[in-house]
Amino acid sequence: MxxxxxxxxxxxxxxxxxxxxxxxxxxxxxxxxxxxxxxxxxxxxxxxxxxxxxxxxxxxxxxxxxxxxxxxxxxxxxxxxxxxxxxxxxxxxxxxxxxxxxxxxxxxxxxxxxxxxxxxxxxxxxxxxNPKVIETPVVSAMAMDGIEVKARARVTVRANIDRLVGGAGEETILARVGEGIVTTVGSSVHHKDVLENPDKISQTVLNKGLDAGTAFEILSIDIADVDVGKNIGAKLQTDQAEADKQIAQAKAEERRAMAVAHEQEMKAKVQEMKAKVVEAEAEVPLALADALRNGKMGVMDYVNYQNILADTNMRQSFGQTPDSSHGDRKK
Incomplete structure (x- = not known):
């Protein structure tokens, strides 16, 4: 127990x-x-x-x-x-x-x-x-004189608590700033104006109110770097000239092909006419024989015809130059 x-x-x-x-x-x-x-x-x-x-x-x-x-x-x-x-x-x-x-x-x-x-x-x-600094990628734009300008900016933003719900993010800020840089550079007559006054880009972009509808408030936009790129205007003109040259060459080739085709067509017509002449000449003896047989042509008429042919051949032989006759004999 x-x-x-x-x-x-x-x-x-x-x-x-x-x-x-x-x-x-x-x-x-x-x-x-x-x-x-x-x-x-x-x-x-x-x-x-x-x-x-x-x-x-x-x-x-x-x-x-x-x-x-x-x-x-x-x-x-x-x-x-x-x-x-x-x-x-x-x-x-x-x-x-x-x-x-x-x-x-x-x-x-x-x-x-x-x-x-x-x-x-x-x-x-x-x-x-503590505001945040956002750096944009390199933005390329072309001034009116055709020179490319590359710029990079630093955007200082502060979060707007009231617009955090439904407001756009940093990507929208970067896209709008890039658009403002392209617009400012594109409206400049000379690229030197942008190089001499880079703050012109900052002022133009700030005046556009790029923070509207976003979750941030833009405090400042500072241009960190400005470089000169390619001469895009000259390159475009060169490409246009090359394109015009190729078009002209194509049209000339088209005209040449049409001329060759026309020449071939004319040669074909000439050959056709020669063939018809040969065919007609081949029918002459038959016609003479038929005329003699039917009594439509006498013997004296035939003799006179032969004399005329002989005289014609003789005159042709007299009209030939020595070189041409020599060439004919070689042939």
Whole structure:
């Protein structure tokens, strides 16, 4: 019997230890004690409810303690709802504390909206205090005299808390500044005007109000570097002249081809006419024979015809030069 009693006691102690371990694991008693010690009243049932809603209590209570110590009045419901919406509670609280220290008006609802919009609210508050410098890539533009000018600018911006939700980002600022540089250089008569007064670009770009609709406020635009590039105007004229030359050559080749085709056509017509003459000459003896046979032509007429041919050949032989006759004999 004593052995059974000891075994029962050991089992009871083990069960009690297991129950206590489960209780302290499920119920964050130490976190509740820390909150009470910090002057933040959070009920045990509230912490248990967070466990049931699958919310880590430390992610709510610790930022709440931080906010209360900084003098910011927040509730567990606000922080928990923001956490359940997918926000970063700790970052929002840090942003609220930084805004309070910098005397920037920022409420919890706006900070939570900025965080849920995908922007770093803490970085935005820090940029409101300490402006950020954005450097543009090299922007190439051409002045009216055809000379290329390459410029690079540094844009100093400050975050605008009121326009962080729905405002455009840094890419829009860089695109607008690049457009302003191209417009300013393109409206300059000589590229030397830009080289002598680079601040002309800054003033023109600033006067355009490029920060409208963005999440930033442009404080200054400084031209970091200005270089002279290629003579694009001369290159364009050279390319145009080369294109005109090729067009003229193509048209001349077309005319030459048409002339060759016309010449070939005329030669073909001449050959055709010669063939018809040869064909007609071949029919002359037949016609003479037919005329003699039918009595339409007498013997004396034929003799006179032969005499005329002989006289014609003789006159042709007299009219030839010695060189031509020599050449004929060679042939």
């Amino acid at each position: 004593p052995g059974v009693i000891e075994l029962t006691t050991i089992l009871m102690v083990a069960v009690i230890i297991i129950v206590l371990a489960i209780f302290f694991t499920f119920v964050p008693v130490m976190l509740w004690i820390s909150a009470l010690a910090s002057g933040v009243r959070v009920g045990i049932l509230t912490l248990v409810g967070m466990r049931l809603r699958r919310v880590v209590p430390s992610r709510i209570v610790n930022p709440l303690i931080k906010a209360r110590k900084a003098g910011i009045d927040l509730t567990t419901n606000q922080l928990e709802s923001h956490h359940l919406a997918g926000g970063n509670v700790d970052r929002v609280v840090d942003a609220l504390i930084a805004a309070q220290r910098a005397d920037i008006p920022l409420g919890f609802e706006r900070a939570a909206a900025i965080d849920l919009a995908g922007r770093d609210v803490l970085q935005a508050v820090q940029m409101s205090v």
